[in-house]
Amino acid sequence: MSIYLKIMHSTQKQLLDLITAQNIGDLSYRKISALIPGGNSAQNIKHHLQQLAKRGLIRIDKNKKTISRIKSGVKNESNLIPIPILGSANCGEALLFANETPSGHLSVSPAILGSKLMKKTQKLFALMAVGPSMNRCNVNGDNIEEGDYVIIDGKRTVPKNNDCVVSIIDGCANIKHFFKDEKNQRIVLCSDSTENIPPIYIHESDLKEYIINGTVVLVMKTPNRLQAFLDAGAKDMHESLPKTTQKEDDYYMSLPQ
Numbered sequence: 001m002s003i004y005l006k007i008m009h010s011t012q013k014q015l016l017d018l019i020t021a022q023n024i025g026d027l028s029y030r031k032i033s034a035l036i037p038g039g040n041s042a043q044n045i046k047h048h049l050q051q052l053a054k055r056g057l058i059r060i061d062k063n064k065k066t067i068s069r070i071k072s073g074v075k076n077e078s079n080l081i082p083i084p085i086l087g088s089a090n091c092g093e094a095l096l097f098a099n100e101t102p103s104g105h106l107s108v109s110p111a112i113l114g115s116k117l118m119k120k121t122q123k124l125f126a127l128m129a130v131g132p133s134m135n136r137c138n139v140n141g142d143n144i145e146e147g148d149y150v151i152i153d154g155k156r157t158v159p160k161n162n163d164c165v166v167s168i169i170d171g172c173a174n175i176k177h178f179f180k181d182e183k184n185q186r187i188v189l190c191s192d193s194t195e196n197i198p199p200i201y202i203h204e205s206d207l208k209e210y211i212i213n214g215t216v217v218l219v220m221k222t223p224n225r226l227q228a229f230l231d232a233g234a235k236d237m238h239e240s241l242p243k244t245t246q247k248e249d250d251y252y253m254s255l256p257q
Helices: 010-021 029-035 042-054 110-118 204-209 224-230 234-238 246-253
Strands: 002-004 058-061 066-069 081-090 104-108 124-129 149-153 164-169 172-181 186-190 200-203 210-220
Touching: 010 029, 010 042, 010 066, 029 042, 042 058, 081 110, 104 149, 110 210, 124 210, 186 204, 200 204, 204 210
Parallel strands: 081 124
Antiparallel strands: 002 081, 002 172, 058 066, 081 104, 124 149, 149 210, 164 172, 164 210, 172 186, 186 200
């Protein structure tokens, strides 16, 4: 399971840096554009600010005329904890370099995180799972399926055997089970999947190229009821339609569910 990271637009990155340095909420889009290199129009600045707000990276308060960055791991006004989403995870080789620029935030209530994780919320980050490479693993009773969000404790960088870890190899990131084979002086990184995915072997002499970025502590499952709603077909909607002919009834009822 490899991490694929969303690339942030350069203008959005510049805006985040500018918002960190000063409050631009009382400036017009035209004045903000003058502070950003690259010749952006006022309309472009408006678009990129809206995108940053949609992704949960900034908060725009028009009444107070403020634009502020949302701090990861710090309670917001709704009492939720914003956890930075650093990318998505897929099976196979890690093809993109690791990056610490969040593509958005996952909002989680304190009760879900629990007292232990609440003590280190600023060390947590999230990834979204794509593919089946860890679909048989067990993290507090949950496996990792496509569409699930995985929460990582970035402070736990010294894992125990069978821990599910995020690691960096040659600048690329992956999610695997960790095993220390002391007899053969090597680290073994294993998938836990219904598919046959070979492990990765790293000898102790090569560990300088291997970095552990954290341990998986929670899996936020995608609701089945939501997926069922998204998959609803014409047959489900048919009941609320006006009376139809027998031929139309037969057609709608024959559609796959």
